Amino acid sequence: MSPLPAASHRVAVDVVVIALDDAGSATRGGGTAGSPGETTRATDTPVALAVRRPRPPFAGDWALPGTLVRDGEHLEAAALRVLAERAGLGPPRHLEQLATFGAPARDPRGRVVSVSYLALSPRPCGVAQRARWWPVAACPHLAFDHAEILTSAVERLRGKLSYSNVAYGLLPDTFTLSELQAVYEAVLDRSVDKRNFRKKVLSLGMLAEAPGQRRGPHRPAQLYRFTDTELVVIDDAITA
């Protein structure tokens, strides 16, 4: 079995980790208000994880967490390793490949082909040194072509929300319908009609009632869970 000819490249993975922050501190576009009580706009903000580069090139700039793929290492394993090493995160609830960026000059040090991944996490949990969650809409300039990667991640997430149960990645095991709705509103950046949303999402059969209620200074809310923990594509779009 003859060895392959010489041409070889460095291969990296870069991971876009997206979570929802309920602080509501970020720049929100002034969405249309809607009639009172009809469409309560969520305060959740999509945030993405970035790390500050300790070395040139782009030293001091923010970048997506990434790493070179090791010999014999699966691409997905490298993505998981990045999350653990660079951000102190365990395996995310959802991880999928996005696209591969391979422009010859994307890294000034030489050719690096980067396979990008999208990871979802329910909350921006505490992360390692040098790492930070940035609101996607107010993210500083990112090194390399990472701004482009982040954009494609958000577009992918937005698209998949409409025809899959990918919201699973952004929620805890059990959640209320209002919390689910808040995920949709935050990611789609628009308000959603409560009654239509509930009708639609319950009719799809991807949710089941979970025992218990969420209590607070208001009427208790029924908890739900996703029936599938893996990504399931539905043919009937969610457009409430």
Place this chain on the structure above:
Amino acid sequence: MSPLPAASHRVAVDVVVIALDDAGSATRGGGTAGSPGETTRATDTPVALAVRRPRPPFAGDWALPGTLVRDGEHLEAAALRVLAERAGLGPPRHLEQLATFGAPARDPRGRVVSVSYLALSPRPCGVAQRARWWPVAACPHLAFDHAEILTSAVERLRGKLSYSNVAYGLLPDTFTLSELQAVYEAVLDRSVDKRNFRKKVLSLGMLAEAPGQRRGPHRPAQLYRFTDTELVVIDDAITA
């Protein structure tokens, strides 16, 4: 600017070229007949380009056309080069990245990370030596993980047909509505209602009348063309 550490890999592109063959020679599943005259089932067959491997590993087996990416070469440029060198094809009407396959053992010679592409061509035009168009449904075993790549290509195409003008890649510059419908029927592998299809596709505004008609032993058919030659995603799905 410090050079990167040593870990490096071979990077390849593998291209799934899909075209429609009007021979109708292939294995077609017996689709539902439908009422007479309502749903004339197309005889077009999706075919994919494969090349016979001249050398180990998998010598003599069929495989997708592919090549190692050269130093300084864009990934897409490598895909175009494959089409030209291995199949004698010019730039296709549509080319998009599919996914990247990087399992450590996918190539027995050693680590090769493969970026796969989907290319579309109107017809299975004559190709170089060692290359052949195979009906997708009756394709022989493919080397490496190329069967998996082919499957994901067909799924991608099927999905995109419903919400984009990607059919552009499978048609000549001008075409009749029946020819367009035949593309949908061949790729989706089901029959489509003629009247509903025309209503829908014309209402989307992605087609314009072209001068001239297609003549034959029947009433002449109006020619159309796509208004955009680049991929345009529509929000309103085609489900006639």
Place this chain on the structure above:
DNA sequence: TCAAAAGTGTTACAGCTACACCCATGG
């Protein structure tokens, strides 16, 4: 008793599906 969020139905409209016949041409 007040504030806050949970929960719930109906109506109008748009778009989808199903369905059959006449037309224009070439042979």
Place this chain on the structure above:
DNA sequence: CCATGGGTGTAGCTGTAACACTTTTGA
């Protein structure tokens, strides 16, 4: 004149979008 595909309209139905008030709790 016949075979072949081109071209057209309607009616029922289904799903969507718009819309406001009552309920239950904690403070």
